[in-house]
Amino acid sequence: MTTPVRQAREALGATLREIRKDADLTGRALAAACGWHFTKVSKIEHGTTMPSEPDIRAWCQACGAADQVLDLIATARAVESMYIEWQRHMRAGMKRSQTQAIPLYERTRQFRVYENTVLPGLFHTAEYAAAIFRFWNEFLELPNDVDESVAARLERQHILYTGHRRFSFVLEEQTLRTQVGGPDVMVGQLDRLLAVMSLSRVSVGIIPAGGVRHCLAQGSFWIFDDTRVEVESISAGLDITRPREVAVHAKAFALLQESAVHGAAARQLIQRALAELQEDRE
The missing domain is CATH 3.30.870 (Endonuclease; Chain A)
Incomplete structure (x- = not known):
């Protein structure tokens, strides 16, 4: 992965981390609410794992941020498509x-x-x-x-x-x-x-x-x-x-x-x- 693509994924992960923190949830608590292994949250937030659209929906639902789903999905699609x-x-x-x-x-x-x-x-x-x-x-x-x-x-x-x-x-x-x-x-x-x-x-x-x-x-x-x-x-x-x-x-x-x-x-x-x-x- 090129540095710019990695930076874009890290930026998306940072946004999701802020949403989690605003909801006053720990990484483990969010993982439990979404039915994930506890390490998945950390990997997404650090840009090592790219969240799927269902992942983004579950994340926002658990954090009470359903209004941000569409924007985050659009961002994720852009990150995936920008690599040529x-x-x-x-x-x-x-x-x-x-x-x-x-x-x-x-x-x-x-x-x-x-x-x-x-x-x-x-x-x-x-x-x-x-x-x-x-x-x-x-x-x-x-x-x-x-x-x-x-x-x-x-x-x-x-x-x-x-x-x-x-x-x-x-x-x-x-x-x-x-x-x-x-x-x-x-x-x-x-x-x-x-x-x-x-x-x-x-x-x-x-x-x-x-x-x-x-x-x-x-x-x-x-x-x-x-x-x-x-x-x-x-x-x-x-x-x-x-x-x-x-x-x-x-x-x-x-x-x-x-x-x-x-x-x-x-x-x-x-x-x-x-x-x-x-x-x-x-």
Whole structure:
């Protein structure tokens, strides 16, 4: 199970624990009322066991919280459906994952993006994108549609220049130094990053490797308006739509922005990475 999915299950378990405590019931008392083994309550509350819909109904009934059943069941269904195996999702090739996202990108007015390893797709050059797609194509043993996927990704970048959208990016300094495609590709990609930063609708902050941090976020994520968060891991993708969890990511993003440098200081970090690449090429 990926960390985001585990966190979602733990959040559901924490909500159920609060309902139990509000009812002034011990875990053993609740288990007895529901006819369960006493360890089941603890496993559900800690996210190690996913409650079934009958479990949720019994839990709420025993705690006098029948009015929360429908919301909790909806949350449980969301947790189960948000886990998407990449191999299954991309079995027809990677281009599909690029084109499927277009409607979401088109209707979004505010993008908030945090990346900690590689640069976001909206900034990619063709060479940088191709190197990334080639890796995932081989790693996940997918049909080879690298060229088509690159073209779809570059086409999707038109949203940077159209409509009334705002883009806020926070990048770890590591994204400037992760070698994707070799020094020549990286030089072109960092030049592209500097060019995109000049757009009035785009804000780019970079968190220096040795800087003061106000948030210890562990994984990259994208926030679309205030309605959806997308998190990606090696084997799966996670879509988060529960308002409380979206708000938690928005809070984390604000703290990440506070940790980052912007403007001339951000450009200086990019120029430094470019200078080091130039030295490697000589």
